[in-house]
Amino acid sequence: MSKKNSNNLSIIDKELKIEGSISSSGKLIIKGQVNGTIEGDVVIIAEDGQVISSSTKVSSLTIGGNFKGEVIASKELIILATGTCAGKVECKDLIVENGGILNAEVSCKTSSKVPATNETGGFASPRAKKENQIEL
Numbered sequence: 001m002s003k004k005n006s007n008n009l010s011i012i013d014k015e016l017k018i019e020g021s022i023s024s025s026g027k028l029i030i031k032g033q034v035n036g037t038i039e040g041d042v043v044i045i046a047e048d049g050q051v052i053s054s055s056t057k058v059s060s061l062t063i064g065g066n067f068k069g070e071v072i073a074s075k076e077l078i079i080l081a082t083g084t085c086a087g088k089v090e091c092k093d094l095i096v097e098n099g100g101i102l103n104a105e106v107s108c109k110t111s112s113k114v115p116a117t118n119e120t121g122g123f124a125s126p127r128a129k130k131e132n133q134i135e136l
């Protein structure tokens with residue numbers, strides 16, 4: 001009966017500064033300052049938010065403020081027009097809005113590079129199409 005609650009919402013407000021490790025489920029909105037590691041599902045760094053992280057592991061990261069460090073986003077990394085990302089990035093999908101700044105070592109993983117599991121495992125088959133890939 002243990003079901004992961006993705007409806008959780010946590011907010012680190014503007015006046016809050018955190019040093020250390022954060023582990024969250026659901027959605028985490030950062031409006032303040034974080035210096036440490038982050039593990040979670042969906043993390044949003046608001047326009048006023050500042051994050052310095054040696055290790056961030058999330059499903060989805062949206063950056064509207066400043067992020068510096070290393071991030072692994074299993075689904076997507078979105079840098080908004082007001083956002084800045086510097087450091088090392090590994091993600092599946094990368095979106096940078098016009099005006100957003102990305103100054104990082106970037107590695108985008110396709111579903112064909114994700115280990116295949118059975119139908120209930122949730123990972124894409126290694127036979128996933130590579131039609132939209134461009135090799136440089």
